[in-house]
Amino acid sequence: MHTAYLSLGSNIGDSKDNLQGAVRLLDAGSSIEVTKVSSIYETDPVGFTDQQVFLNIAIEVKTTLAAEELLDEAQKIEQSLGRERKVHWGPRTIDLDILLYNTDNVKSDRLSVPHPHMHERSFVLVPLNEIAPDAVHPLTGSKISELLTRTGSEGVRLWKQTVQQCKEKFFAL
Numbered sequence: 001m002h003t004a005y006l007s008l009g010s011n012i013g014d015s016k017d018n019l020q021g022a023v024r025l026l027d028a029g030s031s032i033e034v035t036k037v038s039s040i041y042e043t044d045p046v047g048f049t050d051q052q053v054f055l056n057i058a059i060e061v062k063t064t065l066a067a068e069e070l071l072d073e074a075q076k077i078e079q080s081l082g083r084e085r086k087v088h089w090g091p092r093t094i095d096l097d098i099l100l101y102n103t104d105n106v107k108s109d110r111l112s113v114p115h116p117h118m119h120e121r122s123f124v125l126v127p128l129n130e131i132a133p134d135a136v137h138p139l140t141g142s143k144i145s146e147l148l149t150r151t152g153s154e155g156v157r158l159w160k161q162t163v164q165q166c167k168e169k170f171f172a173l
């Protein structure tokens, strides 16, 4: 069994519904179990800034899938929730990024893990720190809590708290 952390973001449509839909779909099959869900954060757009604020969460999953198979599942869910790729770093119905996969380094045409931008993105680190402060970023050797101390949490605000980072509470929101 492998442990992975994913970042989910949405800034088109009903973003809370999109996040919930993606978590439900991930958890629905037998090969992925969602074991932790962070609170939902409202975050200022990073990169292409002339767009709506995002809602972002981080989740922990336990999975029997290899990293690339997990990416396949994530991309299927992006497609089924109607994501269209237009602007780089632009608006999206739902975006699922694999942040960490065990403590592996994965580098292929389709997949880079740890996610190349995770250590510099407050919208990733604030939610991730809530569920996995002691997880280690294998390239820097730093814990998530240490990376967050470096980036700070500007532009990231609690939107809705999920009590004890519990999946069932998240679905009930």
Ligand SMILES: Nc1ncnc2c1ncn2[C@@H]1O[C@H](COP(=O)(O)OP(=O)(O)OP(=O)(O)O)[C@@H](O)[C@H]1O
Pocket: 071, 085, 088, 089, 090, 095, 096, 097, 098, 099, 109, 110, 111, 112, 113, 114, 115, 116, 117
């Ligand atoms: N760790 C990863 N998680 C998800 N996708 C990844 C990862 N590493 C590489 N990719 C590749 O990135 C490609 C582009 O992804 P996407 O369009 O979501 O980028 P983006 O969300 O605009 O930017 P960013 O990758 O900086 O979040 C995907 O098709 C996927 O193959």
Ligand SMILES: Nc1nc2c(c(=O)[nH]1)N=C(CO)CN2
Pocket: 008, 009, 010, 043, 044, 045, 046, 047, 048, 054, 056, 089, 090, 095, 123
């Ligand atoms: N706040 C915020 N900004 C972003 C996000 C995101 O999820 N949240 N995703 C991006 C592309 O992956 C680019 N910019």
